[in-house]
Amino acid sequence: MLDYHLHLWPHGTAASTPTLDELAAYCDTAAAAGVTEIALTEHLFRFVQADAALSGFWDDDPDPRLRDQLAAYWAEHAHADLDRYVEAVLGAKAAGLPVLLGLEVDHYAGRMDKVAAVLEGYPFDVLLGSVHWIGAFGFDQVGDPVVMAEWDRRSVESIWDAYTGALEELAASRVCDVLAHPDLPKVGGRRPAVPDEWYDRMAEAAASSGMAAEVSSAGWRKPAAEAYPAPALLARFHKAGVPVTTASDAHGRPDVAARAADLRVLLADAGYDSLAAYRGRTRRAVAI
Numbered sequence: 001m002l003d004y005h006l007h008l009w010p011h012g013t014a015a016s017t018p019t020l021d022e023l024a025a026y027c028d029t030a031a032a033a034g035v036t037e038i039a040l041t042e043h044l045f046r047f048v049q050a051d052a053a054l055s056g057f058w059d060d061d062p063d064p065r066l067r068d069q070l071a072a073y074w075a076e077h078a079h080a081d082l083d084r085y086v087e088a089v090l091g092a093k094a095a096g097l098p099v100l101l102g103l104e105v106d107h108y109a110g111r112m113d114k115v116a117a118v119l120e121g122y123p124f125d126v127l128l129g130s131v132h133w134i135g136a137f138g139f140d141q142v143g144d145p146v147v148m149a150e151w152d153r154r155s156v157e158s159i160w161d162a163y164t165g166a167l168e169e170l171a172a173s174r175v176c177d178v179l180a181h182p183d184l185p186k187v188g189g190r191r192p193a194v195p196d197e198w199y200d201r202m203a204e205a206a207a208s209s210g211m212a213a214e215v216s217s218a219g220w221r222k223p224a225a226e227a228y229p230a231p232a233l234l235a236r237f238h239k240a241g242v243p244v245t246t247a248s249d250a251h252g253r254p255d256v257a258a259r260a261a262d263l264r265v266l267l268a269d270a271g272y273d274s275l276a277a278y279r280g281r282t283r284r285a286v287a288i
């Protein structure tokens with residue numbers, strides 16, 4: 001098993017360069033759950049390099065409440081240095097730890113060329129692609145009053161549709177390797193009664209771009225109370241020949257490799273008998 005989605009810093013906490021001991025502890029926790037390789041995939045928006053290239057992307061949104069909410073969220077997060085993060089992870093690799101250098105890259109509408117420019121020159125092993133915003137609407141920040149008011153204002157179907165459009169643009173940009181938490185809009189528990197249209201489009205986007213899809217236990221820790229993706233979407237990925245990774249999306253050591261055994265059951269039920277592993281952004285199949 002793999003855990004290809006790990007953060008070093010909980011949201012709302014300051015970023016510090018990880019020590020070798022901290023990364024070794026992540027590996028130990030993973031190994032105890034049968035996970036033999038992990039990828040560090042900190043959010044791109046935690047880094048000052050992203051701030052320089054992408055800050056203000058929310059200015060196009062017509063809603064001032066959403067713009068202000070996102071500007072504050074961004075200002076709270078964008079403080080770490082990407083070079084030091086890369087050095088720390090490469091140092092752990094050089095010390096023999098089974099870690100990969102990755103990032104969780106967000107979708108920035110119309111700006112994926114700027115994202116690619118920020119990423120250029122770094123020796124990443126794997127890049128996750130995530131849609132976290134629709135315009136300035138950070139739909140997955142469940143609990144934030146501005147975000148929840150927007151959920152009440154829009155229809156669930158319109159949110160899923162806009163999300164899927166963003167996912168399609170992200171996939172077509174080919175900037176990333178793995179679609180993270182593919183059906184993320186269910187995070188707060190609001191789902192379309194018939195999601196088939198969006199599931200079909202998500203599977204097609206992954207298949208046509210050559211991306212893998214992530215199977216993540218994080219949804220079990222959210223109001224959605226279900227892994228990402230839902231079994232019906234995972235079945236579509238399998239039918240479309242989309243390879244998969246496994247992930248916890250932990251933001252600290254306690255959730256590293258969370259529910260790996262349950263993910264194994266989901267994969268077997270969907271017919272998967274291998275996982276996608278990466279080195280230097282080149283994929284190969286490995287046993288589950």
Ligand SMILES: [Zn+2]
Nearest residue numbers: 104130180181
């Ligand atoms: Zn994410």
Ligand SMILES: [Zn+2]
Nearest residue numbers: 005007104249
């Ligand atoms: Zn994440």
